[in-house]
Each structure stands twice: as structure tokens, then as C-alpha cells.
Amino acid sequence: MYKYRAQLTKGDEIRYISHLDYAGVMERAIRRAKLPAAYTEGFNPHLKMSFASPLSLGVTSDAEYMDFELTKPLCQPEIFDKLSAALPPGIRLIKLKPVKEPKPCEGKKHKALMAEVEQGIYEVVAPLTGDWDAAVKAVEKYNGATEVNYHRVTPKKTRDIEVKQYMIEPVKIGMSGDWVKLTMNISITQTGSIKPAEILELLHNEYGLSVALGRALINRSKLMGQGKDLIDLV
Amino acid sequence: MIKLEPEILQAVEKPARYTGHELNAIHKDWDEVDCHFALAMADTYEVGMSNLGLKILYEVLNNRQDTACERVYAPWTDMEAIMRDRSIPLFSLESFTEIKKFDFLGFTLQYEMIYSNVLNMLDLAGISIWAKDRSEEDPFILGGGPTVYNTEPIADFFDFFVLGEGEEVISEVAETFVKWKKDGKPGGRKGFLKEAAKLEGIYVPSFYEVKYNEKGYFASIEPKEPEAKAKIYKRVIKDLDSVHFVEKPVMPYIGIVHDRIMLELFRGCTRGCRFCQAGTSYRPIRERSREYLRGLARKLVDSSGYNEMSLTSLSSADYSCLGELVDDLFSDFEGEKVSFSLPSLRIDSFSIDLAHKMQQVRKSGLTFAPEAGTQRLRDVINKGVTEENLMTAVEAAFKQGWKQVKLYFMMGLPTETDEDIVGIARLAEKVARKYKEVKGKWGVTVTISVSCFVPKPHTPFQWFGQLPKCEFERRQRLLKDSITERAVKFHYHDARVSVLEGAISRGDRRISQVIYQAWKDGAKFDGWTDLFKEEVWHEAFRKCGIDMKEYSERTRNFDEPLPWEHTTPGVSKEFLKREWDKAIAEQLTEDCRRGKCSGCGVCPSLKVDIVDWKRQEGEVKANV
Numbered sequence: 087m088y089k090y091r092a093q094l095t096k097g098d099e100i101r102y103i104s105h106l107d108y109a110g111v112m113e114r115a116i117r118r119a120k121l122p123a124a125y126t127e128g129f130n131p132h133l134k135m136s137f138a139s140p141l142s143l144g145v146t147s148d149a150e151y152m153d154f155e156l157t158k159p160l161c162q163p164e165i166f167d168k169l170s171a172a173l174p175p176g177i178r179l180i181k182l183k184p185v186k187e188p189k190p191c192e193g194k195k196h197k198a199l200m201a202e203v204e205q206g207i208y209e210v211v212a213p214l215t216g217d218w219d220a221a222v223k224a225v226e227k228y229n230g231a232t233e234v235n236y237h238r239v240t241p242k243k244t245r246d247i248e249v250k251q252y253m254i255e256p257v258k259i260g261m262s263g264d265w266v267k268l269t270m271n272i273s274i275t276q277t278g279s280i281k282p283a284e285i286l287e288l289l290h291n292e293y294g295l296s297v298a299l300g301r302a303l304i305n306r307s308k309l310m311g312q313g314k315d316l317i318d319l320v
Numbered sequence: 321m322i323k324l325e326p327e328i329l330q331a332v333e334k335p336a337r338y339t340g341h342e343l344n345a346i347h348k349d350w351d352e353v354d355c356h357f358a359l360a361m362a363d364t365y366e367v368g369m370s371n372l373g374l375k376i377l378y379e380v381l382n383n384r385q386d387t388a389c390e391r392v393y394a395p396w397t398d399m400e401a402i403m404r405d406r407s408i409p410l411f412s413l414e415s416f417t418e419i420k421k422f423d424f425l426g427f428t429l430q431y432e433m434i435y436s437n438v439l440n441m442l443d444l445a446g447i448s449i450w451a452k453d454r455s456e457e458d459p460f461i462l463g464g465g466p467t468v469y470n471t472e473p474i475a476d477f478f479d480f481f482v483l484g485e486g487e488e489v490i491s492e493v494a495e496t497f498v499k500w501k502k503d504g505k506p507g508g509r510k511g512f513l514k515e516a517a518k519l520e521g522i523y524v525p526s527f528y529e530v531k532y533n534e535k536g537y538f539a540s541i542e543p544k545e546p547e548a549k550a551k552i553y554k555r556v557i558k559d560l561d562s563v564h565f566v567e568k569p570v571m572p573y574i575g576i577v578h579d580r581i582m583l584e585l586f587r588g589c590t591r592g593c594r595f596c597q598a599g600t601s602y603r604p605i606r607e608r609s610r611e612y613l614r615g616l617a618r619k620l621v622d623s624s625g626y627n628e629m630s631l632t633s634l635s636s637a638d639y640s641c642l643g644e645l646v647d648d649l650f651s652d653f654e655g656e657k658v659s660f661s662l663p664s665l666r667i668d669s670f671s672i673d674l675a676h677k678m679q680q681v682r683k684s685g686l687t688f689a690p691e692a693g694t695q696r697l698r699d700v701i702n703k704g705v706t707e708e709n710l711m712t713a714v715e716a717a718f719k720q721g722w723k724q725v726k727l728y729f730m731m732g733l734p735t736e737t738d739e740d741i742v743g744i745a746r747l748a749e750k751v752a753r754k755y756k757e758v759k760g761k762w763g764v765t766v767t768i769s770v771s772c773f774v775p776k777p778h779t780p781f782q783w784f785g786q787l788p789k790c791e792f793e794r795r796q797r798l799l800k801d802s803i804t805e806r807a808v809k810f811h812y813h814d815a816r817v818s819v820l821e822g823a824i825s826r827g828d829r830r831i832s833q834v835i836y837q838a839w840k841d842g843a844k845f846d847g848w849t850d851l852f853k854e855e856v857w858h859e860a861f862r863k864c865g866i867d868m869k870e871y872s873e874r875t876r877n878f879d880e881p882l883p884w885e886h887t888t889p890g891v892s893k894e895f896l897k898r899e900w901d902k903a904i905a906e907q908l909t910e911d912c913r914r915g916k917c918s919g920c921g922v923c924p925s926l927k928v929d930i931v932d933w934k935r936q937e938g939e940v941k942a943n944v
Contacts, residue, residue, distance in 0.1 A: 114625030174343035300327025
């Protein structure tokens, strides 16, 4: 089997489709591209593909990662062009690299793509409804706090999460037109993480950041492991 | 252009129902075309996107240089609430244009219980509900699909209807419109409708006058305009290889009801089941050729990326070259991991062998439709299937490894007695015991699904009075109590919905008041059990002073004029009456595909012939 890693986007057109639907869309794209894809065994064969960290509904991304396998080694430009041509609106192929499996004598195999994820960088933009100085102060106050708790309610359970343990860097604030732009560098661990929308909610509800929450847009710009983009780990 | 804010889309269930941008969707420049056509289904995105007819017409219309065709479906209740609250009008999924700005809004009318949703969509679009109230700027509202063989209950809401198969006539409608528009719209709205009424298969209800007799029953419908025909025959495609079929289906980003390729093998079914409206309205049998289907299958797999293909038709196993076609498809798609399925199976071992071949891996379950529990009643409905046929078929299925069988039945058929109801339980139990006999152990599930019979226009049972709700419910209890085997599971349809469907499907123009009232009082998504409001409908009948049972339960006289006879699929009243008499006499009628012509009248009145590739081969040989 020949494994490849793709860096893809999730654009504005499809920001409201779920992670599972995104995977289904990619499976059909690979089939349209007529690549010699490898399938799982069993009653219900599926393409051998795996994804990195799932995105929340409504979030766009420049850093979606997918590993997939082919039964024949094709050259990188051929795969890149065929797959690019088969992608639907809202998905672009940015980079593609073969995954070099370590030689058996080296012992360990490549980690699963999902297990390589350690860090995500997000940009959040929202219309500013108050004044700029107050917004800067709100973010500074959040950055200065030693412990921040977020009360997460899901249909299944409710729990409190300490947020600051996941902040790799302080939240940065900038302006573009009348919109505030926040950059969040968040740690993603096997046991948990915090979502950028949840940080925005905290900033708005508890730190007095005056923005129109309902119009906020979030984009994932990077997904990293060992301090590198996932595409550079193969 | 309608733009939905993130906070709206974040607040609704399945927001991708409203965001468009799917692969293969066609986007044209609004100002570059003369005709703007919105195709609608008054149901959710997932249901609407699964409809084959809409997929075909979408491509047929968009293949025209002068026309842009876009899609629109019913917003779910959560989205509707937001749209009403914020005054967001109904919009299309390609250009996000207000529906009111289109030239046409065409609804596919799949069954009667979506009529309230049609009204709701018109209202959400800001278009007058009643055709007579529409202005020169409003779109023309048209309807097509299975329920057009009695359009009277909704006649006052529509500007016109398209009867029968739409591939050719929809294009003629667009052409007529473009010409009328270029000529400076002579005669205004009515002027266009007069031109449209000249086309075969087009029914403009406002061009007719309806009369009722002293008893209040429908008496006559007469044309008031010279362009209006006394009788409108459905449109039919003579050669299905010659018209466009779907080649690049719009690919949804989210799961839809039929999330696979639909390859339509043929149209029509002449097995002649006497309860079946599809059996009369899609006549005659016309098959696509094996070569054409093979080419379509390739195009569809390439353009969609789907790995599942359903070979659809009313009775797919009747396709004369099915064995050969399946072999072709298996060899064409070898190594591409495409799976094939047949949506309906005939009760014979040919079907079982084929299903076995097609479902090499997944044995999900087999479905058969004996329709009635005793031989006597199966003869009444002309279901040419015996208990022996069923036992042979399930025996073959159990030997091949199937463990789940679903059996479809109907309840409330003409002449039905308690013995026939108990017969359903006995038959299902025999099937379950057959498994034990074959396998030497238990482990089978036999599910019986029993619907409530709704007599439909243009069928031999069109005169028959439907059972009252309480009688359906008594028979459901009787059946439930008659099942003694644990392997048999029983599902039945909601009789409340079936009797309403019974009233509407044989209604006349006065029913439109009831539909309007029910919609006003909150009826919508009536086909969704949890949203169906029975009381709203009964109250609507009361408010309009109309006795629902007069429509559902009254047995019509054979010499009585019926409100749907002027819009016809071509079967003659004499044929239907003959079939009724044979039903009562428990006599069978042969399938005319290969057997004797039953004289239904379709072929001569529509100037069309049966297309059956195997029969044709036989004839060629016979002629040599």
C-alpha cells in the first residue's frame, strides 16, 4: 500500500457540513478522480482514509488533513491534479505528500494522523459593537487570568473545563475594518481541548468583549504536531 | 440575493439544507437567460433531492440556452420560524434569488399529503395562494407528478398542470414562454396560459367551469376558453432512449433519502394489479435498451463518485434483459467497488438468484408484496401470485442465507373479510416456519407491513367506498391478535392519515377550501407522523361545511360523472369497469406485455407502443 497525506481546505460554501459528511464528500471525490484507491476488507468496503482533528459545524479551514492509501504508487503531480479536478466547491487541495513508512528495522510505524495533532491555530473575526480600547482590555484581562473555567453543556453531559491549560499563546487581537480579529493558538490533547467558539463566548460573556457573536466567523489556519504543520511530518 | 447570517445557520438543524453550492449544480447568469424556472418539492431537502423526476427536469431545462433552472425545497419548521420572524422570503439554492422573481415555480406532486406544504411554500415566497389573485409579476405556478390524475382538489391554487412524462413538454412550456415574452407578453398572464393550453398534456384549471347537481355531487366540467380541451391526455415518451436522462446529478454534501445512483430501466407496469394507480398511469411498458443503460451507468458513476446504484422501475425484475444487464454492469465496474440493488423483487426464484448475485456481501433483507392474505383476495386484486410462489421464493432465499423477510400487505380492499385479515397472519407464519424447515432452527424475522387501502382515480377500484377509520383500526387489532408466532413482527399504517388521503385523492374543487383552511390552521408536513394534526383537518372540513366521509367512504355509481375524468392517463372507463366486474368475479387479467391485450385504451389513445426488447427479438424471429 502507498500512503499519501493531503492538506485540504473547508471553504465558506461547506462550512455547515459535519465532519462525517466531509469524509463522505472526500470519499466520492477520490472515486471520481479514478485513483487506484485501497479499500478496507469486509462486508462494506470503505476507502482507507483517515482524518486529523474534526472541525465544529460552521468553522472553515485551511488546514484539513487526510491520509489515504493507493494500491499503486503514482507520481505526486498526477495524484495532485486528478484529485484537485474532482473536488467539489468548497474544497481545495493545497499540498500532497507521500507518507514514507519507516523501514521495519527502525521499529515504530507512523502514528495515526489523529494522534499526531497537538496544536491548532484559529482566526476568529466578528463585528465590533463596542470601542476598540475596551476590546483590547477585555482580551488582556483574559490573557492575564491564571485560571478560567468554561461550563460545557452537551446533550449527553455537562462539565467544567479549565481553559488556560490549553492556551499555548495569549489570544492576539487585531482589527480589519469594523471587525475584530482574534488569533487563538490552542493545544489539542488526547484527553481534551477547548474550542475557539467557546473562548469567544467566554471573552464576550465574562470579559466584556463587545462583538456581535451571531455574526462571528471562525477559520482554522494551521494544525500542527511537534511544532510543525502536519504535512511536514511525513 | 438572500444571505443567511451565521447565527441563523448555527441555530437550525442540518443547515446544509439551505446553503447550496453542491457539485454539479448549475449556476447561470440571471440576466443572460429569458426563462427562470424554479423546480420545487414541498418536502425537505433530503426528500426533494432524492426525486428522480426533478433530477431529470433540472438537466432538461438547464440544457436549454435560454433557461436557468434552480431548486427549492420546503424549509424545516425551525428554519421556517426564523424566516417568518425575520421576513426572509423563500429562495432558490443556486443563485439565492427570491422565488417570487422566477417566471415559473413548478412543484412535483408526489402524494396528496404534501398539499398543505405547497400552500406554505407559496406563502413563504410571498405569492398569492389562489391562482385568481396572482398579478402579472408573479411566477406561473405549475404542478406535475403522480397526483395530477386528479388535480381538482388543488386546481384553484395552480395556474396549470403538466400531465404525464415531462421531458418533452417542459421544454415546450419554456419555449412557449420565451416566445410570448419576446412578443411583448400579448394578453398578459392569461395570454400565456392560452398559449400553454394549446400544448398537449397541459391543463389550465381556470379555463373550465365546474357544475354540481342538486345532491351536491360533481356533475360536469366544461371548457370556457377555445384553447381548453375537453379532455387532456397525459404526455408519454415513445422512445426512452431518445430523451435526456440524468448524467450529472447534483451531489448533496449531506445524506439524503436515496443517496445513490438511480438508473431507470423502464417505465410502466402492466401486471394489472387493480388497486394500483401507478399501474394505470405509467402505461405502457417502455424499456430502455441495454446499451443505452450501460452508457448511462458509466456516465453516472464517473460524474457522481457514488459506489451504489439502484436499478429502479415500478417492477425492476420485469426488465426483459435484466440478467444480461447485470452481467454487463458487473464486468464494466469490476474492481470499482460499485454495488447494485433492486428496489423491488418479484416473488419468484429468478429474482432471488439475481438478488443473491447482486448482494454478494450484504444480505440486508428481502421484501415481497403479496398484498393480500388469501388466494381469493389476491385474485380480486389481480395479484398473480400464489402461496406456492411465495413459499418457493422464500425457500430459495433462506437457502441463500437470508434471515429477514418483509412482506407488504394492504387492508380494506374491496370484498375483504375477517378471513382475509387472519390470512395475512397465517401466511406470515408459514413463511417463518419455512425457515425452520429449511434451516432446522429458528432465527428468522418476518416483518409484515400493512397499509390502509386508499382507492385512487383511474383505477378499477376508483368507485369503491373506503373503510371508515374505526373499521381499519378494528381490522388492525384483529390482525395483531391473530399473530401467534414470535418471529412475526407487525407494522401498520396510521389509519388517520389514510382516510384523509382517501378524501382528498378523490376530491373535487370544493376540497381546495378545506386544504386552505387546514393550512391556515397550522397543517404542514402532514406526511410526517409526529407533525400530522388530525384534529386540524377534521375541523377544517367542519368549518367548510363539507362531509369528509362523502368523499372517502361513499361508493360512487358507475354512471356518475367523476371529477377527474377530463385529466386522463389514457385508460378508458370501460376498461376500468370491466376490471371491476372481473375483480368481483375473482377472475384474473393477463399482463399485456407478452400476453393478450386487455384493451385498456392507452396505446391507441396516446399513439404509443409497448417497448419490450425480448418480445421484439421474438417477433423478429417469428417474422423470419
